[in-house]
Structures are given as C-alpha cells and as structure tokens.
Amino acid sequence: MSDKCLVDPSILVYAHDRSAEPKHERAQRLGEIWDEGNGILRILSTRVLEELCVSLRRRAPQPLPLEELRRLLQDYLSWELVLNGPEAAIQALDLETGNRISFWDAPILQAAETAGARRLYSEDLSAGQKFGSLRVVNPLSE
Numbered sequence: 001m002s003d004k005c006l007v008d009p010s011i012l013v014y015a016h017d018r019s020a021e022p023k024h025e026r027a028q029r030l031g032e033i034w035d036e037g038n039g040i041l042r043i044l045s046t047r048v049l050e051e052l053c054v055s056l057r058r059r060a061p062q063p064l065p066l067e068e069l070r071r072l073l074q075d076y077l078s079w080e081l082v083l084n085g086p087e088a089a090i091q092a093l094d095l096e097t098g099n100r101i102s103f104w105d106a107p108i109l110q111a112a113e114t115a116g117a118r119r120l121y122s123e124d125l126s127a128g129q130k131f132g133s134l135r136v137v138n139p140l141s142e
Contacts, residue, residue, distance in 0.1 A: 004080075006112040008122035009048045011139060016052075016072060019061040026140045030121060049073060082111040099131060109134065 007030065014020050014027035053073070056064045064072070084107060091113075092106035099109070105124055112120050112134050120136050127138035 003118035004116055005119040005121060006082075006108065006115065006117040008108060008120065008124060009051045010123055011121050012048075012052055012076075013055040013060075014140065016056055016064065017060045017062075023140050030139050049076070052076075080115060082115045084111060084114075088114075095131075101125065 011027050011030065014023040015030065016024075018024055053069060056069055056072075057066070088107060088110050092103065092110045095101070095109050095113075096103045096106040099106075101109070102124075105122075108120065108122070109131055113132070117134060120131075120134055121139050122136055123138050123140045125136045127136055127141060129136040
C-alpha cells in the first residue's frame with residue numbers, strides 16, 4: 001500500500017476501544033497503515049489527539065490507563081502530522097460549501113488534500129465518495 005491515507009479520528013478511537021466490537025475488530029484490520037508508516041493524522045489545534053484522549057479515557061466503557069494512552073500518543077507522533085494553519089479554516093469553509101458536507105468533516109478533507117492523501121478512512125462520509133483524487137473508504141462496513 002504505497003498511497004498516503006488519512007485516518008479519521010473516530011477510526012483511531014475504534015482501533016483502541018476494545019469494547020466497541022465489531023467496529024474495534026474492523027478498525028484493527030487497518031493495521032497495515034500503522035505497520036507501513038504511511039498514516040497521516042490530521043490535527044486541528046491538537047483536536048484529534050485531544051479527541052482520542054477524551055474518548056479513550058472518559059467515554060470508553062473500558063478506559064485506557066494513563067500510561068498506555070501516553071505510549072499510544074507517542075506512537076502516533078511518528079506519523080506524518082498535518083498542522084493546520086489559520087488559512088485551513090477558510091479552505092475548510094470552501095470545501096464545506098463546494099461539496100455540501102458538514103463543516104466538521106471539511107477540515108479532514110482539507111488536511112488530506114494538503115498531505116496529498118489518496119484515501120480517507122472514515123465512517124462519517126459516504127464510502128466510495130470522491131473529492132478530487134481522494135476516495136473515502138469505510139473500514140467499518142462489512
């Protein structure tokens with residue numbers, strides 16, 4: 001798998017929330033992304049990492065211990081990080097209106113575009129949907 005891909009924050013949460021079966025097992029199948037090191041983690045003022053922390057420590061039925069979560073975050077720091085600058089919000093607004101999607105999904109598309117990703121692993125957008133050269137894949141569907 002040589003193309004870059006971006007993984008939506010909810011997929012990351014399912015990959016580590018063992019109580020979220022069958023979504024946990026399906027998100028785990030994306031292991032080749034982690035193994036090959038071509039995952040791109042979208043960051044918007046560290047929102048994705050914060051969402052991951054809150055979800056795995058506070059919302060998950062079986063919260064991760066602090067040290068395990070800290071190690072997990074260290075692992076994700078090895079991914080290519082897309083740091084959204086101030087212009088990213090304006091670009092996201094354009095993507096929202098141009099594609100008729102939620103504003104909360106638009107920064108994900110903006111980050112994928114910035115990074116040159118070819119695939120977006122997400123459950124929030126329609127599987128198979130294309131945005132330029134970016135294709136949405138839902139790894140949680142059967």
